[in-house]
Amino acid sequence: MPADATPPLQSPGFDLDEPGTYLYSGRASTRGFRLNRFALSLTKPANREAFLADEAAYMAGYDLSEDETALVRARDWTGLLKAGGHLQAILKLAATLGLNLYHIGAHNTGTDADSLYAMCPRGVSATPEPE
Amino acid sequence: MPADATPPLQSPGFDLDEPGTYLYSGRASTRGFRLNRFALSLTKPANREAFLADEAAYMAGYDLSEDETALVRARDWTGLLKAGGHLQAILKLAATLGLNLYHIGAHNTGTDADSLYAMCPRGVSATPEPE
Amino acid sequence: MARIVGGLGISHTPSMGLAFDAGMKGEWEPAWKPWFDGTRPVKEWLADLAPDHIVCVYNDHLNHFTFEAYPTFAIGVADAFPQADEGWGPRPAGGPPFPPVPGDTDFAWALTEHLIRTESFDLTVCQELALDHGVYSWLPYIADAPWPAPMTPIAVNMIRHPIPTAQRLRDLGAAIRRAVENLESDARVLVIATGGMSHQISGTRFGIANEDLDRYFLANLKDNMPALVDLPQTEWMRLGGTEAAELGIWFAMRAALSDRIDEIYRYQVFPKITGCGVIAFQEPS
């Protein structure tokens, strides 16, 4: 479980702060540009096959940093998001590996995919205050 | 000289009608979508080489109609514009063949490129009427 | 004069589509069967309404567009809009895949012309556009293939901030209404808007599910939209999860309708990680 994750059984808070929320900003997409370009290349079946056949060789064609390559190899889903990977891009990497949203979310929340799946929907209640 | 071209020595008119002007509309770009996609592929050096090596084989990869292929083979610049080719796209085809704007313009105006070059600028004068 | 005959707001999410495909094989997930049942009346209503054209405001999820060039608003002008490959191949798995959604380039160019020239919307015009679960997840719930009417899709950036403001989305809807009324045809047009209701799919708030927020949204959309538009987008995200910002897309549908509409149907459920809802409005004939 990542050191900075809150315990998963706690109800989600009403805030937009990390690690609860990674808001995807322009600066994040500048930081993660190459990483996302790599991940989004995996929407093509031939690229998925090539990646699965030889991850290192495939990634070499996408100008990734050593840190980025290491995050992919480690399946460090939380680290990939922090590095500027967009959830929707990183999800293509997960899909290529036969994984899904819950595997990424489980890593974010410090649990495993089956537990997270069982836990959802994580009901909360609040509506806007009338002014 | 195309049958519908006005004599090139006549001064350009102040109108937007064919054959003086081919206004590039949305409908034209729907009509010419495949043709333009083919022509714009030639901004890549490797594609230019492949086209020059074997025009027919290269065009076969771009889903062109027989008429479109024939227009390319005939270097029918005016016909290519009428078929929905955008001047800026067709210009890439000309560039690949070592030709330029004047060759397209000469075909449009019914003259040859050297004559057209010598004729330009084709001075006219008119300013907006004060209301 | 063409006219808008109704509006539909509906949620989307990848699992909605996968659940449909499983359901068609007789394997409904219990969490999803209520959504199927709940959308039956919409399918009937749509068949009765029989619009000539659909304008669909949706959002792409990095499935067609990429960060090389991500549009705030893009309009599709093509004969057909196939499924995007989201990393799992086309649906239903095992095939045959759904046929492409048909387009109507004459309709779409006329709409584009009006939106850019008269309404000052700075559209990116796409002559090739693959649609992701933003459209294909709910589509088979409300219609059978081959799809019943040509569509003009308008894609909205909800992927990265800055996203368009709620007011801009509302203005887009009002502009779509004027654009349709400006058409020379006598087409009867349905406006669809789609965006997930409350949900968040990353961070430790993963799976946040605020059904009361979704209920509040649906209850106020018809007669109290200004209050919904005035709520800062960060409030929607704070209360309902970051992806609840997609609800702003529904303002474009509501604003394309008059104040004389009837609410025909409303339903909501929370199968798993995305609030699912649908609301159907109809103009008086």
Add this chain to the structure above:
Amino acid sequence: MARIVGGLGISHTPSMGLAFDAGMKGEWEPAWKPWFDGTRPVKEWLADLAPDHIVCVYNDHLNHFTFEAYPTFAIGVADAFPQADEGWGPRPAGGPPFPPVPGDTDFAWALTEHLIRTESFDLTVCQELALDHGVYSWLPYIADAPWPAPMTPIAVNMIRHPIPTAQRLRDLGAAIRRAVENLESDARVLVIATGGMSHQISGTRFGIANEDLDRYFLANLKDNMPALVDLPQTEWMRLGGTEAAELGIWFAMRAALSDRIDEIYRYQVFPKITGCGVIAFQEPS
């Protein structure tokens, strides 16, 4: 607070760039040498002005964007903007090619944020953008590589109708001014707009050259822009050739400036098939 210190309007055309490359080898075409001489004062002025950043409104000519997705307005947010290959390879032929124009992503994101959220411009955001002769043809006339300041390019559709209206381009300029004044930095910003003056490069009107129209435009830009904006775009095209519509881009530059500007310099010439002109304005310090 950042501020706009000046504005530059300047023509572009492919042959302008090729003529420069030949000229640098001592082979000036007689038709182009006057343009080189005429732009010397601009180069000096720019060196003295020494802006920290350039916002450049230009138009692409199907060299970066294609009809798959053609934006009405696109903004470049990247560290560098290389030359587009227009079919002849990079310039100068025989190399070494010009270095890429540098960008500043912090500046560009701040501008993007303001233009989308506060000003309702529906920008397509490009994290990869190659610039064609719309920028690289005039750039070496007014500065030496390595280029003196980072640039944020904003591309305008002038390739296919519907193009944005003259009023929308004017509004873009006014919005750019407010966006710059909203920045937290104290950057001194130059706004450049570029578009060919009168020209038409297809049809039997190929080569139409209306120098009087170009003169009229330059004479009225500073103090009489509303009259220029009010003239229908089809009138500019009728009188000056279809590509004269690109002059509308210059409105974005003028509208980004105050009414207290001084006109520093003006020059025009008609080398061959595109009216070439330049006008420089400076804000009081």
